[in-house]
Amino acid sequence: MAARIFIDGEAGTTGLEIRERLAGRTDVELVAIAPEQRKDRNAKKEILSSVEVAILCLPDDAAKETVALCDALGEAAPRILDASTAHRVAPGWVYGFPELCPGQPEAISKAARVANVGCYASSAIALLRPLIDAGLLLADHPLTINAVSGYSGGGRQMIEAYEQGVAPAFELYALGLEHKHIPEIMAYARLAQRPLFVPSVGNFRQGMLVSIPLLLETLPGRPKAADLHDAYARHYLGAAHVRLCEAPQNGKLDALALNGSDDMEVYVFANENRRQAVLVARQDNLGKGASGAAVQNLDLMLNGGEF
Known part of the structure; x- marks a missing residue:
């Protein structure tokens, strides 16, 4: 029997991408709300009580409102997969990054409420958590995290500027140093000191x-680059969607190379003579960074932890 799934906010970028990934699957039945009823609490409650999983692709405040509706349903409430930022570090929610650590896929599979990862956060955590778990990096080590995303990862105003053809070729943003992904990076990478996070967008849609x-x-x-490489190799052994790759000899990476994929690649670039290294994660911010991750988590929730 097909599992009934409701995407609350299916008209947005993430919702549309999730719907596209689920289209044609026989193991799920997508349930939609009429456009004119999207703000009708009773109509939404009726749908929520009739489905197995609700996927929230909403602004944070709206996501919290839908969760409150589910709370009011008691035992009739569906399981929730929230793609917003609202519940990523909230008590009672399981973090939706299966590659985080051993046991995480099973935790997701059993959870009533799963918070889907943030795009920047998933890459930063993928780079940091294995090294901290291996003792190669201290939790209070001063860190700088640099990132570039396509405009689809920069929020509504940046997306509109890109679509209207008025976006700059490259733009730093969030220079108030309060980006909303920092709390989840700290929580799930196990950082004890706040990192300096500098995001940016390039004039391309995704990547x-x-x-x-x-x-x-x-x-x-004082590890060598090979020690970092080995830590990643152990951590991601057998992972379905995160893989360790050899750094290309030309010292270059194309941000768009994984577009259309739900995978992430991890690299260690190093100069042993200088005793310097740069850790890099590459993904499609709409894939493993958002909708692809949501479908991966949904599959775990529906299939009992198979991963």
Whole structure:
């Protein structure tokens, strides 16, 4: 029997991408609300009580309102997969990054409420958590995280500027240093010191590179680049959607190379003579960074932890 799924906010970028990924599947039945009823609480409650999983592709405040409606349904409430920022570090929610650590796929599969990852956050956590777990990086190490995304990852105003052809070729933003992904990066990478996070957007629709520079002499045990590489190899052994790749000899990475994919690539670029390294994660910010991750989490929720 097909699982009934409701995408609340299906008209937005993430909702449309999720719907496209689920279209044609026989194991799910997509349930929609009439456009004129989207703000009708009773109509939405009726739909929520009739489905197995509600996927929230909404602004944070609207996501919280839908969760409140689910709370009011009691035992009739569906399981929730929230793609907003609203619940990523909230008590009672499981973080939707299956590659985070052993046991995370099973935790997602059993959870009543799953918070889908943030795009920048998933890449930063993918780079940092394995090294912290391996003891190669201290939780209070001073870190700088640099990132570039396509305009689809920069929010409504940036998307509109890009679509209207008035966006700059390259733009730094969030220079008030309060980007909303920082709390989840700290929580799930297990950081004890707030990183300096500098995001940017390029004049392309989608694609993402997140990079973290490291001075190897400042790390515990003064590791070599090969030690970092080995930590990633162990952590992501058997992972379906995150893979360790050899750094290309030309020292270049194309931010758009994984567009249309739901995978992430992890790289270690290093100069042993200089004792410097740059960690890089590459993904499609609409794929593994958003809708692809949501479908991966949904599959875990529906299939009992198979991963």
